Amino acid sequence: MYSQFVEFVRDTYQTKDFIPLHAPIFAGNEKRYVLDAIESTYVSSVGNYVDELERMFAEFVGAKYAIATVNGTSALHIALLLSGVEVNNEVITQPLTFVATCNAINYCGAQPVFIDVDRNTMGLSPVKLQAWLEEFSEIKGGQCVNKVSGRVIRACVPMHTFGHPAEIDGLKAVCERFCIALVEDAAESLGSLFRGQHTGTFGALAAFSFNGNKIITSGGGGMIVTNDEALARRAKHITTTAKVQHKWEYMHDQIGFNYRMPNLNAALGCAQLEQLPVFLERKRELAEKYKEFFSKSDISFVLEGEGCKANYWLNTLILPDRATRDKFLELTNENGVMTRPAWVLMSRLHMFADCLAGDLSDALWLEERLVNIPSSVVI
Ligand SMILES: *Cc1c(COP(=O)(O)O)cnc(C)c1O
Numbered sequence: 001m002y003s004q005f006v007e008f009v010r011d012t013y014q015t016k017d018f019i020p021l022h023a024p025i026f027a028g029n030e031k032r033y034v035l036d037a038i039e040s041t042y043v044s045s046v047g048n049y050v051d052e053l054e055r056m057f058a059e060f061v062g063a064k065y066a067i068a069t070v071n072g073t074s075a076l077h078i079a080l081l082l083s084g085v086e087v088n089n090e091v092i093t094q095p096l097t098f099v100a101t102c103n104a105i106n107y108c109g110a111q112p113v114f115i116d117v118d119r120n121t122m123g124l125s126p127v128k129l130q131a132w133l134e135e136f137s138e139i140k141g142g143q144c145v146n147k148v149s150g151r152v153i154r155a156c157v158p159m160h161t162f163g164h165p166a167e168i169d170g171l172k173a174v175c176e177r178f179c180i181a182l183v184e185d186a187a188e189s190l191g192s193l194f195r196g197q198h199t200g201t202f203g204a205l206a207a208f209s210f211n212g213n214k215i216i217t218s219g220g221g222g223m224i225v226t227n228d229e230a231l232a233r234r235a236k237h238i239t240t241t242a243k244v245q246h247k248w249e250y251m252h253d254q255i256g257f258n259y260r261m262p263n264l265n266a267a268l269g270c271a272q273l274e275q276l277p278v279f280l281e282r283k284r285e286l287a288e289k290y291k292e293f294f295s296k297s298d299i300s301f302v303l304e305g306e307g308c309k310a311n312y313w314l315n316t317l318i319l320p321d322r323a324t325r326d327k328f329l330e331l332t333n334e335n336g337v338m339t340r341p342a343w344v345l346m347s348r349l350h351m352f353a354d355c356l357a358g359d360l361s362d363a364l365w366l367e368e369r370l371v372n373i374p375s376s377v378v379i
Contacts, residue, residue, distance in 0.1 A: 047263025065232030068261035072209025075222030076104035083181035123166025124158035160189035163313035191311035218269030
């Protein structure tokens with residue numbers, strides 16, 4: 001099985017060299033745009049490519065506004081601040097996520113609260129979210145208050161794991177009922193749709209990432225998305241040192257952040273975004289091949305859910321148990337085909353070990369069995 005898999009991946013990528021989990025592809029206008037940015041001298045926080053990337057991105061995801069940032073973590077940080085997250089608030093998220101989600105919550109001075117994921121979507125479970133809120137929270141003066149800690153539960157951050165949409169309409173309904181702001185961590189789900197609507201457009205604010213391993217990259221970069229004009233204006237303001245617009249005067253009206261994406265990165269990002277539709281097609285073809293390959297085995301290949309369109313950013317397997325998973329990881333990595341287990345659950349990291357949590361049985365189940373396999377676009 002392992003050797004057949006290694007063969008299959010080598011065949012697919014047509015190489016005897018090391019095969020990484022996800023490598024970017026620069027087959028479009030990358031060099032032209034980056035060179036153009038350099039020649040224009042606008043390589044930093046001002047420039048046409050930043051405006052163009054924001055415009056193209058908003059159009060692609062079907063949101064009114066998009067605000068480029070220096071990375072996905074900073075986009076999440078600002079999305080949380082603009083959702084009203086304050087020091088000593090609580091923010092609900094899933095334990096199965098990349099550490100950036102919890103770091104951003106922490107940057108606001110807030111505490112993560114961990115609620116379980118669904119086994120099939122790998123995203124936050126609306127059923128478990130609702131059950132936990134019913135048991136442990138109450139609405140006081142229009143705010144959701146944790147009856148155990150006494151803290152306000154301000155926001156909820158589901159994550160669309162590996163590009164598979166979480167059950168976002170269910171989550172949205174629960175958040176609305178409990179007066180909690182919905183902030184989607186859509187860092188992994190550019191190109192993923194839930195019932196035809198792009199992930200990251202369900203709550204008031206969402207964050208995307210263009211890190212080097214994501215479906216498209218700007219070297220480093222992120223994007224805040226919103227349909228609310230006032231929030232968009234505040235997002236732009238606070239990510240650009242809160243400088244008041246003036247021809248020569250330097251005036252700042254609050255503590256701001258230097259989170260603006262440099263034009264040089266935006267140039268790369270524009271060229272990448274142009275190719276996204278092709279990347280999505282190719283990734284779907286690759287997922288089909290994997291699906292076919294694993295159909296004859298006791299390993300299950302994670303498919304997009306009903307009514308969902310996944311971007312298949314990182315293809316995912318569920319192995320029968322931990323022992324089989326460890327064997328699979330060992331034999332594939334030993335043979336130069338990179339595979340990777342799930343992140344260690346956030347609830348088990350020492351920084352977040354004291355945070356409140358509900359029953360996390362499905363996240364623990366997935367943590368033992370899940371493996372990501374090579375997913376770069378095949379050229
Ligand atoms: C990539 C990623 C981010 C943002 O990461 P940056 O490296 O800061 O762009 C946030 N959340 C998740 C789940 C991610 O995968």
